[in-house]
Amino acid sequence: xxxxxxxxxxxxxxxxxxxxxxxxxxxxxxxxxxxxxxxxxxxxxxxxxxxxxxxxxxxxxxxxxxxxxxxxxxxxxxxxxxxxxxxxxxxxxxxxxxxxxxxxxxxxxxxxxxxxxxxxxxxxxxxxxxxxxxxxxxxxxxxxxxxxxxxxxxxxxxxxxxxxxxxxxxxxxxxxxxxxxxxxxxxxxxxxxxxxxxxxxxxxxxxxxxxxxxxxxxxxxxxxxxxxxxxxxxxxxxxxxxxxxxxxxxxxxxxxxxxxxxxxxxxxxxxxxxxxxxxxxxxxxxxxxxxxxxxxxxxxxxxxxxxxxxxxxxxxxxxxxxxxxxxxxxxxxxxxxxxxxxxxxxxxxxxxxxxxxxxxxxxxxxxxxxxxxxxxxxxxxxxxxxxxxxxxxxxxxxxxxxxxxxxxxxxxxxxxxxxxxxxxxxx
Amino acid sequence: xxxxxxxxxxxxxxxxxxxxxxxxxxxxxxxxxxxxxxxxxxxxxxxxxxxxxxxxxxxxxxxxxxxxxxxxxxxxxxxxxxxxxxxxxxxxxxxxxxxxxxxxxxxxxxxxxxxxxxxxxxxxxxxxxxxxxxxxxxxxxxxxxxxxxxxxxxxxxxxxxxxxxxxxxxxxxxxxxxxxxxxxxxxxxxxxxxxxxxxxxxxxxxxxxxxxxxxxxxxxxxxxxxxxxxxxxxxxxxxxxxxxxxxxxxxxxxxxxxxxxxxxxxxxxxxxxxxx
Numbered sequence: 096x097x098x099x100x101x102x103x104x105x106x107x108x109x110x111x112x113x114x115x116x117x118x119x120x121x122x123x124x125x126x127x128x129x130x131x132x133x134x135x136x137x138x139x140x141x142x143x144x145x146x147x148x149x150x151x152x153x154x155x156x157x158x159x160x161x162x163x164x165x166x167x168x169x170x171x172x173x174x175x176x177x178x179x180x181x182x183x184x185x186x187x188x189x190x191x192x193x194x195x196x197x198x199x200x201x202x203x204x205x206x207x208x209x210x211x212x213x214x215x216x217x218x219x220x221x222x223x224x225x226x227x228x229x230x231x232x233x234x235x236x237x238x239x240x241x242x243x244x245x246x247x248x249x250x251x252x253x254x255x256x257x258x259x260x261x262x263x264x265x266x267x268x269x270x271x272x273x274x275x276x277x278x279x280x281x282x283x284x285x286x287x288x289x290x291x292x293x294x295x296x297x298x299x300x301x302x303x304x305x306x307x308x309x310x311x312x313x314x315x316x317x318x319x320x321x322x323x324x325x326x327x328x329x330x331x332x333x334x335x336x337x338x339x340x341x342x343x344x345x346x347x348x349x350x351x352x353x354x355x356x357x358x359x360x361x362x363x364x365x366x367x368x369x370x371x372x373x374x375x376x377x378x379x380x381x382x383x384x385x386x387x388x389x390x391x392x393x394x395x396x397x398x399x400x401x402x403x404x405x406x407x408x409x410x411x412x413x414x415x416x417x418x419x420x421x422x423x424x425x426x427x428x429x430x431x432x433x434x435x436x437x438x439x440x441x442x443x444x445x446x447x448x449x450x451x452x453x454x455x456x457x458x459x460x461x462x463x464x465x466x467x468x469x470x471x472x473x474x475x476x477x478x479x480x481x482x483x484x485x486x487x488x489x490x491x492x493x494x495x496x497x498x499x500x501x502x503x504x505x506x507x508x509x510x511x512x513x514x515x516x517x518x519x520x521x522x
Numbered sequence: 523x524x525x526x527x528x529x530x531x532x533x534x535x536x537x538x539x540x541x542x543x544x545x546x547x548x549x550x551x552x553x554x555x556x557x558x559x560x561x562x563x564x565x566x567x568x569x570x571x572x573x574x575x576x577x578x579x580x581x582x583x584x585x586x587x588x589x590x591x592x593x594x595x596x597x598x599x600x601x602x603x604x605x606x607x608x609x610x611x612x613x614x615x616x617x618x619x620x621x622x623x624x625x626x627x628x629x630x631x632x633x634x635x636x637x638x639x640x641x642x643x644x645x646x647x648x649x650x651x652x653x654x655x656x657x658x659x660x661x662x663x664x665x666x667x668x669x670x671x672x673x674x675x676x677x678x679x680x681x682x683x684x685x686x687x688x689x690x691x692x693x694x695x696x697x698x699x700x701x702x703x704x705x706x707x708x709x710x711x712x713x714x715x716x717x718x719x720x721x722x723x724x725x726x727x728x729x730x731x732x733x734x735x736x737x738x739x740x741x742x743x744x745x746x747x748x749x750x751x752x753x754x755x756x757x758x759x760x761x762x763x764x765x766x767x768x769x770x771x772x773x774x775x776x777x778x779x780x781x782x783x784x785x786x787x788x789x790x791x792x793x794x795x796x797x798x
Contacts, residue, residue, distance in 0.1 A: 140621030456664035
């Protein structure tokens with residue numbers, strides 16, 4: 096373990112040193128003659144990052160209150176050819192919370208075009224679509240909630256999957272198809288880093304791997320048909336696959352990812368000085384369409400509406416209203432073993448995002464708040480980022496969960512509330 | 523003999539007529555030159571600065587220097603296509619440096635009569651983000667340049683006044699029609715008579731103190747279009763400045779409209795990026 100920390104530290108020092116020498120050699124002329132002309136098809140970039148986070152108040156289920164402790168190296172390698180692009184991106188980090196050296200391959204893919212109108216991405220990749228801001232209805236691609244809750248960079252919210260993506264552009268409309276041969280679930284909260292509410296014991300459980308589901312083996316199909324007409328953006332969505340979190344329990348009492356279909360649509364356009372979006376989706380619980388199986392989540396309608404605009408110079412504001420309507424809710428309660436801690440029939444969430452950029456965009460103040468009037472709980476994400484120069488960045492922030500009851504979605508993470516800081520050197 | 527004389531006479535008449543016509547034309551042209559209105563100069567300057575050719579591409583690099591001499595850099599390729607001369611335009615900006623903005627793509631459908639449509643693509647999240655029209659007089663990617671400096675300020679937003687002219691330059695003063703809508707009280711321009719490029723723009727506050735300066739440092743002719751290769755914008759209040767340098771500019775490449783669709787966000791057109 097210590098050897099690895101030492102190794103990563105040495106890499107860090109070596110890169111920083113190399114970079115500073117570069118800088119010194121290039122400041123002779125104000126206009127600089129150091130304009131790098133990219134003649135090589137290869138290019139690389141990456142960063143080293145130190146991050147630390149601690150719980151705001153102790154969670155008695157954990158002996159160590161550290162929620163984030165890592166030294167991370169991200170490396171991206173690209174190869175650009177006339178006919179295709181190759182991309183490699185990995186993270187290696189020593190994780191003090193986990194106690195291990197970890198490796199995550201984020202991208203390893205080829206990108207090329209066929210018949211002029213189709214773009215293909217083949218391999219490990221990250222995919223995003225939909226109109227919500229940190230709320231997802233038709234985006235069924237894997238997300239990393241552990242990273243999101245522990246204060247890693249927002250980019251880590253999206254997790255990679257091994258997939259084939261075909262995007263075709265036609266006059267009438269465009270079609271986007273993503274096939275993931277082996278379903279890739281979310282990196283969900285499983286009790287190891289953050290505790291979660293367990294209905295069977297009617298309290299929080301954590302400090303070990305509480306949820307260890309059966310691995311999914313299905314193939315996922317995600318389809319988007321979209322069109323932009325003079326800035327009015329329309330899209331239809333279809334998905335066949337799994338619930339991305341293990342919301343089901345099978346006959347052997349093992350958690351698993353129930354089969355699911357999703358159908359939806361979205362629209363986005365300018366409205367006044369801002370942007371308006373609406374998105375709707377139906378999550379069809381294939382393993383419990385009647386809604387009478389208490390061990391499998393019911394089908395849901397999900398709707399969101401959003402608006403964002405610049406309030407004053409450099410201050411952006413975004414607001415969203417989101418509803419999850421659980422179908423056959425009466426049946427769910429009638430069959431539930433724990434009817435008091437089942438989700439509300441219409442779980443509502445209002446989000447607000449404020450972003451203020453200062454000092455020539457070097458300093459970014461950000462606040463994102465989820466508030467649920469139906470659950471009476473909330474999740475606050477304040478952060479401040481300072482981009483000192485093209486190499487160094489500093490971030491401090493917090494994740495604060497509050498709520499009236501123990502079992503609601505955000506409230507169950509109350510003891511996971513944490514403060515974090517990150518220092519990054521990018522190259 | 524008689525015939526020769528008549529011919530000569532006729533020739534003389536023709537010559538005289540031609541001379542008179544030419545002189546008249548010259549006088550008229552001169553009076554036109556003298557009478558060129560501020561509005562006409564501004565129109566020409568707008569076309570020369572932002573509408574050269576039907577389309578265009580260039581490599582670009584910014585060096586951003588703050589008052590403590592800390593330097594930052596932005597390197598990108600900018601593609602443009604005019605939908606209408608002097609009217610709506612499409613822009614695609616593809617960043618290559620520094621590493622936190624590498625492969626970030628910015629697409630703008632600029633509209634003269636309405637707010638622009640803008641999209642940003644963030645590759646790490648594969649996020650195609652529609653962005654709301656912001657105040658156009660805010661920093662472009664953290665530099666001292668404003669969005670408006672890069673894509674052009676609507677000539678109709680200001681009333682323009684031709685103060686004077688000499689052999690090479692027009693001197694204009696422009697005052698915003700909506701006072702208080704912008705951070706300056708007025709600005710002055712020195713516009714080159716030959717190329718119609720504004721070589722110096724200075725922005726003043728209410729107390730006539732210059733607060734910002736945009737100056738052209740180097741111009742060259744590309745395919746018949748006078749083209750700015752180097753320019754500098756200085757924030758006279760903070761002491762910071764940004765150098766903007768263009769390389770390998772080219773016009774009339776025959777870019778297709780499809781270069782400026784959302785497809786380009788995930789798959790920017792390689793042939794126009796590499797300038798072959």
